[in-house]
Amino acid sequence: MSILYSTTVNAIGGRSGTVRSTDGLLDLRLALPKKLGGKEDATNPEQLFAAGYAACFGNAVIHITRNKEQKIKDDDIDVAATVGMESNGSGGFALTVALDVTIRGVDQATAEAIVAEAHKVCPYSNATRDNIDVTLSVKVQ
Template sequence: MTNLYSTKVTATGGRKGTIRSEDGILDLTLAIPKELGGIGGATNPEQLFAGGYAACFENALLRVARQSGHRFADGDVTVVSEIGVSRNKADAFVLHASLAVTVSGVDQATAEELVRNADAICPYSNAIRGNVDVAKTVVAV
């Protein structure tokens, strides 16, 4: 398998620390969310994952749309990703996710097909498939 891109990010101090990419573009302070007993006020790993998943999934959808002859303008496709933390039966922490996808200019069946096809090529979807429950809703407007 040919590596198309990789990056390195260093974390220091865990959920109450910092993260910094090797090129310095990403340089953030982290905080434990208030809902998990922290002080909040800074980003957290779940927000970062949600942002990455939403952006990656939308790009995958735009790609499969182009391949099937659909062209969307900025704002025609919206992906909202929600990442949550819960505990499983063994009391271990687990992630769960949802994607809410809105597509303008196509019918419901086409929107659902585009989401299925995007899910098949999105690196985030492929990375978590079988490990993280992902609920998907699709709305064509």
């Protein structure tokens, strides 16, 4: 298989440092969240992961409906990703993810089927499967 896309981001200084993509489009300061003893005056890795997962999952929903009768358009999908960090019980840490998906223009059963299928194709879902607890909730508008 050939790689469809790749990117490189450098992190300097850990959680209280900076991240910058090699193309310069991403250039952010990082800070610890207040709950972890930080000032919370900049973004953190969990927010960046949540943003990436939410955007990617939303696009997976759009992607899997492209060849279906009821297509989901960009404005029809809203994904709120909540990323948490917890102790893994052996001195390290683990992430948790909750994806709250809202889809407009379809009934509940259809929305749930679309989200289940999207969860199979989303690269973030595939990367986290069996590694991170991911909870899905689906509602329609």
